[in-house]
Amino acid sequence: MKELLDKPYPLRQFLIVERDEIIEAKRKAEREAIEKLSDEDSAQKNSITKIISSTLANSFSTSLSGTLGGMLVEVIMKSVEKQKELSRKINVNYLSYTETQTLKFPIGHPRENELYVGHPTLSGVYYPINEFHKKVFEHKFAELNFLLMNLGAKKVEVEYISGWDFEAMSQVDVPSKGRGKLGEKTLNSKRTIYKANYEDNDSLKLPDELAWYHFEPTWQSVGEGRLNHNLHNFNLLLEYNNDFGINADLYATVSNIGFGTKNKFNKKESTTWKVVGEF
Numbered sequence: 001m002k003e004l005l006d007k008p009y010p011l012r013q014f015l016i017v018e019r020d021e022i023i024e025a026k027r028k029a030e031r032e033a034i035e036k037l038s039d040e041d042s043a044q045k046n047s048i049t050k051i052i053s054s055t056l057a058n059s060f061s062t063s064l065s066g067t068l069g070g071m072l073v074e075v076i077m078k079s080v081e082k083q084k085e086l087s088r089k090i091n092v093n094y095l096s097y098t099e100t101q102t103l104k105f106p107i108g109h110p111r112e113n114e115l116y117v118g119h120p121t122l123s124g125v126y127y128p129i130n131e132f133h134k135k136v137f138e139h140k141f142a143e144l145n146f147l148l149m150n151l152g153a154k155k156v157e158v159e160y161i162s163g164w165d166f167e168a169m170s171q172v173d174v175p176s177k178g179r180g181k182l183g184e185k186t187l188n189s190k191r192t193i194y195k196a197n198y199e200d201n202d203s204l205k206l207p208d209e210l211a212w213y214h215f216e217p218t219w220q221s222v223g224e225g226r227l228n229h230n231l232h233n234f235n236l237l238l239e240y241n242n243d244f245g246i247n248a249d250l251y252a253t254v255s256n257i258g259f260g261t262k263n264k265f266n267k268k269e270s271t272t273w274k275v276v277g278e279f
Helices: 020-037 041-062 066-087 128-151 184-190 217-229 248-257
Strands: 013-017 092-096 116-120 127-130 155-162 179-182 190-197 233-240 271-278
Touching: 020 066, 066 092, 066 248, 116 155, 128 155, 128 217, 128 233, 128 248, 128 271, 190 248, 217 233, 217 271
Parallel strands: 013 092
Antiparallel strands: 013 116, 116 127, 155 190, 155 271, 179 190, 233 271
């Protein structure tokens, strides 16, 4: 698992999880196929998938029998074909359920035949491709709120500028020890979509394990101002503009191959929220 997490983001971005026996069989067949290639002529080197298929069939015919064995071989063969087709589009990591126990997924995941996309700034966190953008933006907003709360914010107000509004983000899970919520009435009147008051907040610290802070100069400026220069108020922008290569075309491609869910794909919305408040 460390090998996966140590990879640069583009090489660990995509993940598919399969049953342990499928992963084991595919890896074994691939090793045997590569060894066999050294004894084959050059023409057969273009047919590695056929060699893997043959290796799988021979392996399982000797170790399994009856309907169960045949069904399992068929499942693995389909997985090999789908893997070959998907590899033409993107670089994907394949792991077993056992190997993913230290990774973090949404509740109810991981599932077979899902394509997961890694969080861009938080290693080891993966989301289903159709939920990727909403989940990443939710996390970014929650971290900003958590940062301000720990820096001692007594009042936080978020004004909608563009992109996702309260209808799309009303389920945001925001850590808060004060009163805060996203609301329709405030959006319609003042364009304010979030308010929170922390009357007795005497915190003055930078939280550990921040995923976005070190990539956001304006957040760092507020942190520095509060921790070392007695800053009393803040005015900054929360922005989400990068699609990280996750778009409707990619989703359609992987869905046609047989990965992803039938749930709606939540495409990226370039979003800007203005965040103001007092310490």
